Amino acid sequence: MQVPARAFVRVGDAAALQAELAGKNYRYMKPGVKKAPWGLEVEVIDPFNNRITFCQQQGENQND
DSSP: OOOOOEEEEEOSOHHHHHHHHHHTTOSSOOOOEEEETTEEEEEEEOTTSOEEEEEEETTSSOOO
């Protein structure tokens, strides 16, 4: 049995990525945007149970 992995991917606009995924209307993938101490994150889980976290660093394209 393999242990699921976790990967972090830096993106420029986490909210836009989340909106794009939500617009696809995938049955099992409805990620939200969450605020982390370093910026914004959108996390998805692939079919093999791996977590992929898309991170937008604080101050990059954010309106806060």
